Amino acid sequence: MTTEAKPTSRERLLEAAATLTYRDGVGIGVEALCKAAGVSKRSMYQLFESKDELLAASLKEGAASFVAGLLPPAGDGRSPRDRILHVFERVAAQAAEPGFQGCRYLAVQIELKDRSHPASRVARRIKRNLLTFFRTEAEQGGVSDPDLLARQLLLVFDGASARAGIGADNLKGLIAPTVVTLLEAAGLR
């Protein structure tokens, strides 16, 4: 016997939306989502206004674990350079895991092709937080153009996850030298 609370219909729908859209894309049908969650369509529409809203909510729900999986803990005493490199070590590690299909927040925006879609908005916001992390670290490190470095790092982040996600590059021996080169050119040693 377990004392864990059984996941609610809402939680099961969020989980199904996260898993199935990541694996199959945003075109996944409501039927398939409800079936995977073991929830009736009627219940789904009582909990979420639309599939679009369910998708947006599932992305928002995943933001905390996205951040925890990538970013170093706040104030861990490491240098900005090491804290930035931590993120890219995590990307390389995630890319080596089975089922990796790249950054879900990039994929969703590419797939939806609609910047005003509620899920695109959520995805954009979450990635902007990553940009802010890079910018803050760059600033802490005394980089003269922290905006440029932050944009470069997010470009590398998205390029690397996308190329690994489609199986075009395994990132081995690629990501660390690329990031180090950009950090050093920015004066972050």
Next chain:
Amino acid sequence: MTTEAKPTSRERLLEAAATLTYRDGVGIGVEALCKAAGVSKRSMYQLFESKDELLAASLKEGAASFVAGLLPPAGDGRSPRDRILHVFERVAAQAAEPGFQGCRYLAVQIELKDRSHPASRVARRIKRNLLTFFRTEAEQGGVSDPDLLARQLLLVFDGASARAGIGADNLKGLIAPTVVTLLEAAGLR
């Protein structure tokens, strides 16, 4: 009166597939494709085995203009460094055009999430040719690790087009300094 040949059904289908999948994604229906091309479904299935095959053929058809729009002419007398930078100037220019949604060959692979799909195979092959271009130029430029530089450049290419395609970055002041930093670190001055 014009002496231009009227496009055939096949040409109109290839054009519709290219335009609509780029704008709306690979989930676009056969009905919509046939309607845009002004071709009956019956005719479509006489010309192409499936929508998947039509999509793959339209990507293949677009490869020549993809290459012409990005790569410098062979043997134009410029240095490898300038020939590589040419590609990224073109990316920046394309990204500023209305309707830009990133590299179609990356998007299709991200959307399909199926590496054995005929369209994924075509897209992968076309991008591999771009990798080969970078590698050849790096080699010509006497770079000690041309493989690494080529992978870095394609990572920047995909990251930049993806981020511009979703409207997250306009690439202004970003792409040239990033590429120049990587070229210089590789010894390509």
